[in-house]
Amino acid sequence: MGWLIARRLLLLLPVLFGILIAVFVTMRVVPGDPARLVAGTDAGPEELASIRKELGLDRPLAAQFAHYLGDVLRGDFGRSFKTQRPVLDEIRPRLVNTVVLAVLSTLFAAGLGLLAGVAAAARRHSKFDYATMVVAMIGVSTPSFYLGIVLIVVFAVVLRLLPSGGGGTLAHLILPALTLGAATLGLVARMTRASMIEVLNEDYVRTARAKGVGESLVVLRHALGNALLPIIAVVALQFGFVLAGSVLVETVFSYPGIGWLIVESISMRDFPVIQGAILLVTFLSVLVNLFADLLYGWADPRVKY
Amino acid sequence: MRIQDRRGTWTLMAAALLTALAVGLGATDARAQQKSVLLATQSDAARLDPANTNDVPSMMVQSVMFEGLVGWDKDQKLAPQLAESWTFADGGKVLTFKLRRGVKFHDGEEFDANAAKINFDRWMDKANALSAAAQLASVDRAEVVDKYTLRLVLKEVNGAILQNLGGRRAMMNSPKALAKWGKDITLHPTGTGPFEFVEWIPKDRITVKRFEGYWGTKPALEKITFKPVPEPASRVAMLEAGDADMAAPIPIQDVERLRRNAKLQVMGVDSMDNLHFAMNMQKDLFKDLRVRQALNYAVDKEGIVKNIYNGLAIPLTKSPVAPALWGHSNVGDYYKYDPAKAKELLQAAGVKPGTKLVMWIPDGRYVQDRQVGEAVAGYLREVGLDVQIQKMEWATYIGRVAQKPDPVAPYDLAMLAWAVGTQDADWGMGGTFLSANWPPRAFNLAFYKSDVVDNALAAGRQTTDGAKRLEAYKVAQKQIMEDAPWIFLVVYKFIGAAKREMQNAYVIPFGGAVVKDASFTK
Numbered sequence: 001m002g003w004l005i006a007r008r009l010l011l012l013l014p015v016l017f018g019i020l021i022a023v024f025v026t027m028r029v030v031p032g033d034p035a036r037l038v039a040g041t042d043a044g045p046e047e048l049a050s051i052r053k054e055l056g057l058d059r060p061l062a063a064q065f066a067h068y069l070g071d072v073l074r075g076d077f078g079r080s081f082k083t084q085r086p087v088l089d090e091i092r093p094r095l096v097n098t099v100v101l102a103v104l105s106t107l108f109a110a111g112l113g114l115l116a117g118v119a120a121a122a123r124r125h126s127k128f129d130y131a132t133m134v135v136a137m138i139g140v141s142t143p144s145f146y147l148g149i150v151l152i153v154v155f156a157v158v159l160r161l162l163p164s165g166g167g168g169t170l171a172h173l174i175l176p177a178l179t180l181g182a183a184t185l186g187l188v189a190r191m192t193r194a195s196m197i198e199v200l201n202e203d204y205v206r207t208a209r210a211k212g213v214g215e216s217l218v219v220l221r222h223a224l225g226n227a228l229l230p231i232i233a234v235v236a237l238q239f240g241f242v243l244a245g246s247v248l249v250e251t252v253f254s255y256p257g258i259g260w261l262i263v264e265s266i267s268m269r270d271f272p273v274i275q276g277a278i279l280l281v282t283f284l285s286v287l288v289n290l291f292a293d294l295l296y297g298w299a300d301p302r303v304k305y
Numbered sequence: 306m307r308i309q310d311r312r313g314t315w316t317l318m319a320a321a322l323l324t325a326l327a328v329g330l331g332a333t334d335a336r337a338q339q340k341s342v343l344l345a346t347q348s349d350a351a352r353l354d355p356a357n358t359n360d361v362p363s364m365m366v367q368s369v370m371f372e373g374l375v376g377w378d379k380d381q382k383l384a385p386q387l388a389e390s391w392t393f394a395d396g397g398k399v400l401t402f403k404l405r406r407g408v409k410f411h412d413g414e415e416f417d418a419n420a421a422k423i424n425f426d427r428w429m430d431k432a433n434a435l436s437a438a439a440q441l442a443s444v445d446r447a448e449v450v451d452k453y454t455l456r457l458v459l460k461e462v463n464g465a466i467l468q469n470l471g472g473r474r475a476m477m478n479s480p481k482a483l484a485k486w487g488k489d490i491t492l493h494p495t496g497t498g499p500f501e502f503v504e505w506i507p508k509d510r511i512t513v514k515r516f517e518g519y520w521g522t523k524p525a526l527e528k529i530t531f532k533p534v535p536e537p538a539s540r541v542a543m544l545e546a547g548d549a550d551m552a553a554p555i556p557i558q559d560v561e562r563l564r565r566n567a568k569l570q571v572m573g574v575d576s577m578d579n580l581h582f583a584m585n586m587q588k589d590l591f592k593d594l595r596v597r598q599a600l601n602y603a604v605d606k607e608g609i610v611k612n613i614y615n616g617l618a619i620p621l622t623k624s625p626v627a628p629a630l631w632g633h634s635n636v637g638d639y640y641k642y643d644p645a646k647a648k649e650l651l652q653a654a655g656v657k658p659g660t661k662l663v664m665w666i667p668d669g670r671y672v673q674d675r676q677v678g679e680a681v682a683g684y685l686r687e688v689g690l691d692v693q694i695q696k697m698e699w700a701t702y703i704g705r706v707a708q709k710p711d712p713v714a715p716y717d718l719a720m721l722a723w724a725v726g727t728q729d730a731d732w733g734m735g736g737t738f739l740s741a742n743w744p745p746r747a748f749n750l751a752f753y754k755s756d757v758v759d760n761a762l763a764a765g766r767q768t769t770d771g772a773k774r775l776e777a778y779k780v781a782q783k784q785i786m787e788d789a790p791w792i793f794l795v796v797y798k799f800i801g802a803a804k805r806e807m808q809n810a811y812v813i814p815f816g817g818a819v820v821k822d823a824s825f826t827k
Contacts, residue, residue: 030701031697031700031701031704031705032700032701032703032704033703033704033707036703036704036707037700037703038359039359039436040359040360040436041359041703041723041736041747041748042359042439042440042725042726042732042736042747043436043439044439044442044746044747045745045746046431047434047436047438047439050431050434051434053434054434082351082352083351083352083491083507084352084488084489084491085491085492085507090507093506093507094507094508148539149538149539149542152539152542152546153542156542156543156546156548157542157545157546160546160547163546163548164539164542164543164546164548165534165539165542165543165548166509166510166532166548167509168509251535251536251539252536252538252539253539254532254533254534254535254536254539254543256506256507256508256509260508260535261508264348264535266700267698267699267700268700269700
């Protein structure tokens with residue numbers, strides 16, 4: 001297992017380097033002049049030139065990249081064009097916020113999804129089963145943007161139970177986590193149900209029942225243990241989507257996370273922030289996938305690394 | 306799964322939810338005291354250094370902490386701030402300020418002529434690459450005459466110099482703080498204003514508290530929190546939920562509903578944005594005056610005001626600039642909707658039906674920009690022109706229109722609204738109408754060149770006599786309406802909303818809200 005981790009981390013290097021080049025080049029190829037955006041509409045050519053120089057944009061692309069790479073290797077991600085703050089100071093608190101949100105929403109989605117899926121599978125074709133699957137379908141197909149606004153109107157404006165937006169307390173996290181987790185919840189519920197139904201039809205389940213094992217033990221121990229495997233894979237993959245999907249949710253709930261930061265930085269062509277943020281998010285996604293692989297090995301004794 | 310198991314789970318979940326709700330209620334109650342204001346804005350500030358700022362959200366926050374020699378009063382008139390009075394000498398080339406005594410910066414330092422000079426030197430030093438430098442281009446040097454007298458020596462007469470100083474960038478930072486923080490001064494704003502900086506949690510909030518050593522009238526509020534809420538629907542919901550005391554801007558489609566809400570008040574002000582399409586006069590088609598006039602007759606501005614802005618706008622038919630801009634005059638009533646006349650003019654000019662036009666729109670930059678663009682395209686199609694709309698996000702748009710044309714800019718029609726922090730016609734007209742300001746120099750996107758206008762704008766700059774300046778700008782405005790380099794569209798309102806019991810809070814034509822003088826009736 002140690003070897004697996006080492007190899008994966010080693011593989012991370014070319015991935016990050018590739019991402020870095022891709023982001024660096026893409027941002028400079030798309031139209032839009034960061035100096036103009038920083039300087040505002042009333043700056044003349046002289047001011048623009050001095051700002052361009054200040055931002056290091058007057059040098060050839062290759063020189064800019066070499067310079068940037070050198071800085072990054074020393075752990076210096078530069079300063080934001082827009083705010084002039086060090087990029088890591090911009091990113092760190094935002095990334096923590098988004099990870100907290102993503103973990104919470106994934107836990108909520110996986111937990112409740114699993115529960116609903118198992119229950120639905122155990123009572124297949126019952127009213128409960130249909131109701132659960134309809135709700136799951138709605139969860140999967142409702143755009144998070146719309147769901148977020150509906151939740152705000154219901155829980156903040158009408159019922160006045162939860163804050164309408166912002167960050168800081170656990171209460172601020174509930175609505176965003178629900179919104180962000182809704183799609184995953186639906187997906188996990190449906191996956192669990194399908195997976196469980198398949199396993200419940202297996203010979204060994206019939207054997208267990210024939211031996212006189214109680215139904216709840218059959219479901220929870222014999223069936224769920226095996227049904228869990230594909231679900232772990234889905235949840236891990238979803239975590240990446242959750243990180244990406246947090247862009248919309250963060251905007252709707254004014255939640256100060258990394259998605260909002262990236263979107264705003266793109267609209268300002270704030271190259272250092274975009275580069276740093278994408279790099280760190282990539283790093284995080286790879287780590288999560290690695291963790292999922294390890295979890296897989298734990299859940300399935302046949303898998304050996 | 307047994308029934309009991311499930312009930313256990315539900316109980317647990319219900320308990321968790323209740324706990325969370327309790328936390329939520331606690332959070333809401335914590336700021337129930339009405340000595341403080343939470344203002345929901347559209348975006349976080351970029352920088353808190355006025356001298357290096359270009360965005361309304363930053364300027365809105367800065368305006369409660371900083372002051373300049375002159376500033377804007379509630380009616381948007383230029384008023385003394387840190388200067389008590391001023392006199393021009395040498396035909397306008399020397400400007401002497403008598404400074405206010407007993408003014409302290411938030412760090413306890415005294416504001417005097419020396420402090421002012423240190424700020425001027427910093428703004429004008431090219432090596433600092435500050436945005437303030439552009440507005441002070443006509444200043445040669447600042448001199449300390451005595452402790453409370455500051456003299457500005459200008460390179461040439463500049464009729465708009467006071468407006469430039471009031472233009473939201475020339476605001477004083479404490480010399481001690483400047484020396485201490487260097488480039489990081491943007492994180493440690495230290496002005497003389499009625500509120501002092503407390504904290505800035507990026508994308509979450511900026512908090513300021515009342516500055517007890519303020520020289521002027523003490524504010525009723527003890528605390529202001531600026532909260533960025535980028536999604537307009539969420540911003541409105543936050544106000545309706547009572548989580549915010551005020552929110553701005555408010556989308557037009559929400560205004561009616563908020564007006565019916567007894568707990569809220571809606572406020573609006575005619576903005577400084579003169580929304581228009583520049584017609585690219587580098588192209589042969591638009592060199593013909595009849596074509597430019599025809600396009601103006603073809604568009605129903607009243608219809609746009611009524612249907613796209615729900616009446617929250619005025620048609621731009623009496624001047625090319627907004628009434629909120631200093632120097633504005635009503636110079637007539639031009640181009641009333643008349644599609645038949647438009648067709649006639651197009652025919653006379655030999656424009657064939659089906660002529661293709663490329664229209665550029667900066668999607669999401671201006672109030673209802675896309676809807677207006679689509680409406681204008683529709684009106685032009687009715688008179689036989691074939692309009693192709695190209696929408697771009699602002700960063701792309703401004704990059705492309707501000708390029709050096711190669712050799713001709715690719716658009717036929719380009720949307721813009723030109724609002725300036727100086728609130729003065731010098732740059733408010735010059736930026737878009739002077740022939741010296743064709744892209745990439747500035748934003749004369751029509752590539753308009755009129756000697757009458759160039760001379761009038763120069764005349765307006767070369768005197769400090771307000772009446773003479775007004776007369777000069779009037780001449781320019783009349784000529785521009787006649788020449789029709791733009792399809793003149795509308796000036797829309799900026800809308801804000803607040804709790805009903807909040808008083809003395811308002812929105813301003815340049816954008817953003819002013820809450821520093823606010824109080825609550827109960």
